[in-house]
Amino acid sequence: MTVTIYGIGCKSTKKTRQWMIKNKIPFVERNIKEEPLTVLELQDILRMTLEGTDDIMAKKSAPYKSMNLDFDELSLLELLEIVHQHPRLLKSPLIVEGKKLQVGYNEEEIRQFLPRKMRKFQWLQLQWRTSDEM
Template identity: 45%
Template sequence: MSVTIYTQSSCSSSRKALKWLKENNIAHTEKRITSQPLTLAEFKNILSMTEDGTDEIIATNSNDFKNLDVDIEQLSIQELYQLTQKYPRMLRSPIILDEKRIQVGYNEMDIRRFIPRKVRAFELNALQKLAVE
């Protein structure tokens, strides 16, 4: 399983997520969206994996977004993609994904979904044994 994490260098949540991935020996590829903008294919893939579409990945409270004064609902995918190319900080970060899952932002409980199932089952079994003792 390969995990890709899209980060921003100034983002503390991105740093926490990277640290967690390293501490848990999760193989990952980091891509800094401020210096390596998303490709159109990556952008479409991320959007296709979200449950809430643009609401999940666009940081509407970011200064970049506020200064644009645009209605996202009126933009085509191509237009939105072009905006994120020009203003990558309007994307939430980190964006963590593998072939089946996506997580936007850092949440200590939710990020555990990227631990392989066998490892999670082993940890759960160990905890259950401790609880019985």
């Protein structure tokens, strides 16, 4: 399965791209400033979150602060329409594969996108190195 990286071209998106290349993980990248997520795509991503919109909204971003909206008062559809129109309201990158979602670049969490065999192999290598150091 191919990983999809939704980003705005920020440093974290670039790190994610480099990590995927280094680990030979097939991926497609989509600049959401140029091609915003649709409301349906946003709904699909929300289904994978634990905390709903809180997980994916960039509340510290300039667009979020400048809108002077009470986002909690909006219906979900209204909120998703606004996010579609203003993609910088999203954290970046959003990394998706099947039912897996990672928000932002995190060196430990991104390993979930490695194939299981590769994760096991790396874990065994780590165990082997650790036992040699003792």
